[in-house]
Amino acid sequence: MTHMPENVWRLYTEDRLGPDDRERCDHHLLTCDACLDVYLRCVEQMSESLPVPDMDVFAETAMLHWAEQTAQASISSSKEAKGCSDKRRSWMRHPVFHYTVAAAITLILMGSGVFQIFTQQASAWDANASDWMKQHPPSWSEQLMEQTVGLIAALQPKPKQEERRGKRDE
């Protein structure tokens, strides 16, 4: 397998590649861990040079887009193959897309660790399960959301964000 040089990944992250090259990168990422590392590093570097988005707004927007895409995919999965590509392209051009991809990939990579946390929490809840807990089981999607937002925030350790996260952690 021929690896892509780092500068190609940088161009890919900044969406400055031609359609053919971009597609080759898309496919290569799926099969090559070494280049995935390089790509994630590029995303991290890019995130340092970008203005810090409001994480609450960003998370909301990302989830909205995700929900839209999922809904579209389930309604017209047959159309998805040839249509929708313009919409998809423009979404892929957005830097936010790369944040989301990186966060999703990180989630997958540390999948076992994440599930361990869930399991530990679940057993803690079992130990002192109150009636309220039984009636209101914690939402897994909410927890996953928390994890994702946390990871995305970790990608851009800016002082201002640090302050805000610190407050939330208390």
Ligand SMILES: [Zn+2]
């Ligand atoms: Zn490679």
